Amino acid sequence: MATSDTSPTSRALLALAELQASPGTTAAGLAAALGVSERAARRYVAILRESGVPVTSVRGPYGGYRVGRGVRLPPLVFGPDEALGLVMAVLDGHHDVRDRADPVGSALDKLLRALPERVAAQAAVVRRSTATAPDRAAARPDPVVTTALVQACADHRPVRVRYRAESGHEWDADVDAWSVVVRHGRWYLVCRRHDGDAVRTYRVDRVLTVLTLPGTAAPAPDVDPVVLLEEHLAQGWEHDVDVLIEAAYEDVARRLPTALGRLEPVGPATTRLVATTSNPVWYAQQLAVVPVPFRVVGGPEMRACVRDVGARLVAAVDDV
Structure with missing residues (x-):
């Protein structure tokens, strides 16, 4: 915890953080953590006491400093x-x-x-x-990576991210960081890729590293970040999706989650769903619950997965 800041106030706050993290630490231990002499460490404890922080001390081999309890709560110092x-x-x-x-x-x-x-x-x-039942669909991102991305969004800075897709494939992308959005227990970065000028959404838990680049990020569009996320969740992935749905555009838009892709009216009773996905098996399962007839016209991986899901559903009732 040693720091180059020699301000007595900042040193005293660092001393408080160390006492909160390690109750019972001695003057020698506190001095070592702060990179100062024992005399200086005792002086910082005195500053805390003068400020109303209830720091108590116990003598003996098992003694040391502790932040006591009282009517006036001590300030908390979080890393x-x-x-x-x-x-x-x-x-x-x-x-x-x-x-x-x-x-x-x-x-x-x-x-x-x-x-x-x-x-x-x-x-x-x-x-x-108490015990929590974890959401198996949720993924916890690295706090260090998340901090870097949130800071880049706040500072309007471009970044280079190292990303690992669900398939295990890794690549680098230079992007303008716009916002970090939490949706259904998952964290996403909404950004604009420099190559191709396309809006992209990346799972933060799959971002391996973040490098801040020089310059200023291009401004984000004047759209709610959640809406922007849902509009682009199904874009920029490895496998194409092209589906014709036998229903009017308004009906499909009302029934289908916006995150599945972009809808285009083809005729009064036909709508095209265009998207990409990194997981065609999962996408085929989502299509299986569409309550109207549809036909997969594009994406060889998508067609194969829909065919497989359909065969399994048929086989489930063949012997009934």
């Missing part, structure tokens, strides 16, 4: 990973708060230590005794 972890936990609800190695678990430790004893005891019981 960047913990702060982002708490935000992500609120947004997706899929973090294991009982895991103290997780940034969310670490931040929750600090919150519990700051609460009055009776309230903290009740919260700790809930933490120990």
